[in-house]
Amino acid sequence: MTKTLPRLSRRALVASAAASLAGMAFAQATPAPTAAALAQALAGTPATQLPPAPGKRQVIIDTDPGQDDAIALLMAMAATDRLDIKALTVSVGNLPLTVTEKNARMVRDWANRPDIPVYAGYPRPLVREPIFADDVHGKTGMEGPTLHTPRGPLMPTHAVQYIIETLRAAAPKSITLVGLGPLTNFAAALNSAPDIKPAIAEIVVMDGSWGVGGNITPAATFNVYADPEAASIVFRSGVPVTAMSHDAARRVLLTPERIVPFRAMGNNAGKVVADIFDSMMAYGLRRRGVAVGPIYDPCVIAYLLQPELFKGARVSVDVETKGEFTTGVTVVDFRGYNRRTPNTLWISEADTEGFYALLRTQIARLP
Numbered sequence: 001m002t003k004t005l006p007r008l009s010r011r012a013l014v015a016s017a018a019a020s021l022a023g024m025a026f027a028q029a030t031p032a033p034t035a036a037a038l039a040q041a042l043a044g045t046p047a048t049q050l051p052p053a054p055g056k057r058q059v060i061i062d063t064d065p066g067q068d069d070a071i072a073l074l075m076a077m078a079a080t081d082r083l084d085i086k087a088l089t090v091s092v093g094n095l096p097l098t099v100t101e102k103n104a105r106m107v108r109d110w111a112n113r114p115d116i117p118v119y120a121g122y123p124r125p126l127v128r129e130p131i132f133a134d135d136v137h138g139k140t141g142m143e144g145p146t147l148h149t150p151r152g153p154l155m156p157t158h159a160v161q162y163i164i165e166t167l168r169a170a171a172p173k174s175i176t177l178v179g180l181g182p183l184t185n186f187a188a189a190l191n192s193a194p195d196i197k198p199a200i201a202e203i204v205v206m207d208g209s210w211g212v213g214g215n216i217t218p219a220a221t222f223n224v225y226a227d228p229e230a231a232s233i234v235f236r237s238g239v240p241v242t243a244m245s246h247d248a249a250r251r252v253l254l255t256p257e258r259i260v261p262f263r264a265m266g267n268n269a270g271k272v273v274a275d276i277f278d279s280m281m282a283y284g285l286r287r288r289g290v291a292v293g294p295i296y297d298p299c300v301i302a303y304l305l306q307p308e309l310f311k312g313a314r315v316s317v318d319v320e321t322k323g324e325f326t327t328g329v330t331v332v333d334f335r336g337y338n339r340r341t342p343n344t345l346w347i348s349e350a351d352t353e354g355f356y357a358l359l360r361t362q363i364a365r366l367p
């Protein structure tokens with residue numbers, strides 16, 4: 001069968017020939033990109049492996065324990081060679097403050113670190129009603145292990161007052177703030193005492209997602225959604241923020257096989273971690289129908305101890321506070337649309353096996 005070519009005017013033929021010649025010249029001047037280079041060009045700022053960070057950091061850890069907080073805190077409290085934990089400050093979040101502050105003191109007992117003071121912060125978000133995650137963590141916030149009445153007291157000072165006074169007395173860029181829950185306490189401190197900013201080396205938070213969706217709404221992650229105004233204040237503070245995103249944390253999946261070495265450690269901390277992990281697996285099975293689940297907060301401590309386990313990019317991040325369906329979403333500008341200096345090191349990839357090896361090493365050091 002012969003094909004009939006469409007009849008083109010002389011003018012169209014000349015234009016078409018010129019365009020084709022120009023295309024050939026362009027193709028000769030620029031070799032075709034590889035599929036990976038093309039994908040990267042479309043994605044924007046690439047995530048690169050983070051460099052190791054030797055030495056010891058002074059940290060204040062704000063936390064809302066919470067099962068994954070407990071494992072993160074154990075991991076941090078074991079790292080006496082790398083982290084000088086000035087205090088735990090406690091936020092409302094997974095559970096009400098009266099529960100989270102008790103849990104923080106209980107985890108301190110498990111790590112045998114009575115030297116670390118615990119301060120309670122605000123009992124509610126900056127402007128919203130509190131929301132909780134007791135369907136995930138259980139009514140105690142610590143479903144799984146055998147619980148006890150904490151041995152040490154709560155400090156009488158308010159957490160925000162403690163943060164402000166400590167940072168005012170600290171050397172420039174000397175203290176890292178670590179946020180494992182909603183960022184109410186850090187935001188309140190930054191708002192009421194902006195003069196503390198120079199003393200902060202970095203604010204590292206377990207917050208946000210870009211591309212993998214939320215875990216409390218289809219769009220938002222719990223810590224941001226619980227107090228989006230606070231998260232917005234922290235990201236806009238001008239202090240360098242490092243965000244351990246769900247994009248990275250959801251790669252660090254817990255499976256039944258990964259629990260076995262913790263139960264086999266023979267120390268109490270290994271048993272506590274295995275008991276919490278078992279409870280998380282049971283939740284995963286109820287929620288998703290498979291015994292698998294992400295663990296979030298310990299990824300932040302892994303970043304502090306071994307940043308080379310992660311990949312990230314310096315980008316501009318905003319927090320949605322007014323969305324109809326998207327309140328609490330972190331909007332990550334990978335392609336520089338905002339034309340602003342990046343405010344965040346956004347961590348989006350993790351070495352899962354490396355993470356679990358580090359967690360095992362730390363938990364094995366505890367009683």
Ligand SMILES: [Ca+2]
Pocket residue numbers: 063064065066068069093094180181297
């Ligand atoms: Ca938490």
